[in-house]
Amino acid sequence: MILAMLNEAWVAIWANRLRTILTMLGMVIGVGAVILMLAVGQGAQQQVQASIASMGSNLFIILSGSTTSGGLRMGSGATPTLTVSDAQALEELPTLAAVAPSSPGVAQLVYGPNNWSTSVYGTTPSYLQVRDWGVASGSAFTDTDVRSATRVALLGQTVAHNLFGDEDPVNKTIRIKNSPYVVLGVLSAKGQSLDGRDQDDTVLVPVTTAQRKLFGTQFVGSVRFIMAQAISAEAMPKAEKGIAELLRQRHRIREGANDDFTVRNLTAMANTAAETAQVMSLMLGAIASISLLVGGIGIMNIMLVSVTERTREIGIRMAIGARGKDILLQFLLEAIIISVIGCLIGVLFGVGGALLASKITEMSVVITASSIFMAFAVAATVGIFFGWYPARKASQLRPIDALRYQ
Amino acid sequence: MVDAVITIENLYKDYVTEAGTVPVLKDVSITVEPGEFVAIMGPSGSGKSTFMNILGCLDVSTGGRYLLKGSDVNSLDRDELALLRNQVIGFVFQGFNLLPRANLEDNVALPLIYRGVKRSERLAKSNELLAKVGLGKYAKSRPNQISGGQQQRVAIARALVNQPQLLLADEPTGNLDTRTSKEIMALFSHLNKSEGITVVLITHEPDIAMHANRLVRLADGKIVYDGLVQHASAEHLEPTS
Ligand SMILES: Nc1ncnc2c1ncn2[C@@H]1O[C@H](COP(=O)(O)OP(=O)(O)OP(=O)(O)O)[C@@H](O)[C@H]1O
Ligand SMILES: [Mg+2]
Numbered sequence: 332m333i334l335a336m337l338n339e340a341w342v343a344i345w346a347n348r349l350r351t352i353l354t355m356l357g358m359v360i361g362v363g364a365v366i367l368m369l370a371v372g373q374g375a376q377q378q379v380q381a382s383i384a385s386m387g388s389n390l391f392i393i394l395s396g397s398t399t400s401g402g403l404r405m406g407s408g409a410t411p412t413l414t415v416s417d418a419q420a421l422e423e424l425p426t427l428a429a430v431a432p433s434s435p436g437v438a439q440l441v442y443g444p445n446n447w448s449t450s451v452y453g454t455t456p457s458y459l460q461v462r463d464w465g466v467a468s469g470s471a472f473t474d475t476d477v478r479s480a481t482r483v484a485l486l487g488q489t490v491a492h493n494l495f496g497d498e499d500p501v502n503k504t505i506r507i508k509n510s511p512y513v514v515l516g517v518l519s520a521k522g523q524s525l526d527g528r529d530q531d532d533t534v535l536v537p538v539t540t541a542q543r544k545l546f547g548t549q550f551v552g553s554v555r556f557i558m559a560q561a562i563s564a565e566a567m568p569k570a571e572k573g574i575a576e577l578l579r580q581r582h583r584i585r586e587g588a589n590d591d592f593t594v595r596n597l598t599a600m601a602n603t604a605a606e607t608a609q610v611m612s613l614m615l616g617a618i619a620s621i622s623l624l625v626g627g628i629g630i631m632n633i634m635l636v637s638v639t640e641r642t643r644e645i646g647i648r649m650a651i652g653a654r655g656k657d658i659l660l661q662f663l664l665e666a667i668i669i670s671v672i673g674c675l676i677g678v679l680f681g682v683g684g685a686l687l688a689s690k691i692t693e694m695s696v697v698i699t700a701s702s703i704f705m706a707f708a709v710a711a712t713v714g715i716f717f718g719w720y721p722a723r724k725a726s727q728l729r730p731i732d733a734l735r736y737q
Numbered sequence: 738m739v740d741a742v743i744t745i746e747n748l749y750k751d752y753v754t755e756a757g758t759v760p761v762l763k764d765v766s767i768t769v770e771p772g773e774f775v776a777i778m779g780p781s782g783s784g785k786s787t788f789m790n791i792l793g794c795l796d797v798s799t800g801g802r803y804l805l806k807g808s809d810v811n812s813l814d815r816d817e818l819a820l821l822r823n824q825v826i827g828f829v830f831q832g833f834n835l836l837p838r839a840n841l842e843d844n845v846a847l848p849l850i851y852r853g854v855k856r857s858e859r860l861a862k863s864n865e866l867l868a869k870v871g872l873g874k875y876a877k878s879r880p881n882q883i884s885g886g887q888q889q890r891v892a893i894a895r896a897l898v899n900q901p902q903l904l905l906a907d908e909p910t911g912n913l914d915t916r917t918s919k920e921i922m923a924l925f926s927h928l929n930k931s932e933g934i935t936v937v938l939i940t941h942e943p944d945i946a947m948h949a950n951r952l953v954r955l956a957d958g959k960i961v962y963d964g965l966v967q968h969a970s971a972e973h974l975e976p977t978s
Contacts, residue, residue, distance in 0.1 A: 335850045647834045651848040652823020654816045731796040
């Protein structure tokens with residue numbers, strides 16, 4: 332029975348090939364767009380999540396500056412108010428797992444005939460823990476290096492690659508601002524940061540070396556920022572308060588006066604970014620769904636035309652014994668066949684488009700079985716939903732009216 | 738006693754139009770026994786087709802009673818009426834009403850689809866009937882590839898495919914020439930005599946009506962003659978268009 336009905340529906344579809352294909356096109360575009368948009372959206376989301384994971388967890392950044400001098404408020408980092416000893420004091424806070432002061436700067440690196448300009452961070456070994464960063468080859472510098480301000484360096488992957496090519500950089504000597512530094516090790520790859528910077532394009536040196544030998548400082552021991560890792564996500568609020576209290580105390584800031592530092596919860600910011608990415612991804616999907624809806628309306632339109640055109644046929648079928656539900660099934664099947672085939676082609680186009688987009692733009696795309704399944708389910712639903720009304724209209728015709736229809 | 742095929746008592750049919758209610762059938766009563774061959778004549782607009790459509794359960798009356806094989810048609814729902822049209826009644830139209838896209842065997846097999854018959858059985862049955870109406874070798878042709886007379890044979894084959902007891906035909910020869918009309922009428926006579934199928938048909942031509950046993954003459958929605966064809970006066974047999 333259902334097979335016979337399928338065949339009947341197929342014959343009708345085949346008889347109106349061109350019209351059916353045009354109708355299907357709406358479905359193809361709708362489904363294709365949904366799949367493509369979901370793939371791009373989820374790709375972006377995944378990229379953001381990877382960046383967040385590479386940032387380190389439960390992270391604070393404490394920026395120096397924002398002092399008020401003569402009624403003029405300076406921006407963060409404008410005045411170096413934080414010091415290495417602030418960082419050491421923060422380490423004593425029970426809510427913090429690791430603290431790393433950081434003095435960044437930009438310098439020219441030279442090895443043999445190669446040179447490369449990059450950002451150099453003066454910091455302590457804790458930095459690797461805070462950032463959840465491993466050493467790929469060689470070893471990290473130690474607290475002893477920090478104490479004695481030795482000229483040693485840890486290279487990010489990008490820097491290592493640009494200076495050394497395929498050569499092993501460990502224990503080689505490079506020149507930073509014309510002074511020799513021994514490469515102790517190469518950091519593992521981190522990839523892009525949330526704001527799209529290459530995190531591997533960096534060099535780490537002991538903070539003392541940076542301050543005394545590389546960049547110099549306005550005030551002895553001052554650093555631009557301190558990074559701190561809380562012991563857990565739950566401890567973050569308490570840690571934030573602890574940091575502020577301790578630093579106000581150490582900087583002798585009176586009650587009511589403004590802080591001369593800023594504490595930023597990086598993890599919270601990252602989560603916001605992740606949520607934004609997710610919302611974006613949903614938005615893309617939602618916008619694409621509109622074209623699916625338009626495709627569905629196209630199906631409904633063509634089915635209504637079809638029912639009107641074939642009123643006489645409906646009458647004949649009823650006259651020889653078709654029940655209302657037989658007619659309903661016939662037209663519903665037609666709508667479903669159109670939408671499901673349209674959906675299949677749409678899936679092909681969507682997946683193909685997504686792969687092509689990732690090839691051309693190097694955008695990361697994620698095609699999940701669930702998004703394909705979802706598009707499919709939606710298409711079938713659209714077919715049933717928009718096919719229902721015309722099919723029902725057909726099934727409720729009175730036989731004599733349908734037969735007499737001119 | 739065997740149930741009459743058709744029992745109609747005091748049937749009325751009004752059409753409601755913008756201009757108002759038009760009474761078309763007025764107090765029609767008739768009984769048709771199994772195996773009868775009834776011809777209905779009457780002037781154009783007298784209500785013959787209206788009557789036939791009600792007989793065929795395609796339309797409903799506005800008043801009165803219609804028993805088809807003893808069951809009251811007015812008390813049946815749409816699906817039950819469809820079942821009657823499928824299994825008890827075979828309908829033949831003046832305009833053939835074949836599906837243009839389907840070939841002849843599929844056209845003839847169509848009523849079987851709604852009975853849930855398997856495809857192989859459907860095709861066997863439809864080919865058997867096509868052979869019976871002399872069109873065995875046209876099974877794969879389309880309706881527009883054969884003549885009008887042949888199309889009407891296909892329509893008759895389709896009407897017969899479910900072995901109905903009642904064959905209704907509204908001017909089945911109306912679109913055919915005299916010679917082809919004779920062939921079609923011979924087919925109806927054969928079905929009536931050899932297979933005992935009750936036939937009710939509408940015609941304007943006395944020659945056609947002469948194939949029947951019984952003549953019913955309608956005028957202005959009323960039965961003005963109901964009796965044997967042989968006993969009908971010239972007035973009642975007079976051509977109507
Ligand atoms: N759907 C309808 N709506 C309104 N009036 C109708 C309708 N169908 C038929 N009529 C009217 O009912 C009357 C009888 O029509 P019917 O078709 O039964 O006549 P008929 O006897 O079959 O005529 P003919 O010999 O021309 O086929 C006519 O006056 C016609 O105008
Ligand atoms: Mg008529």
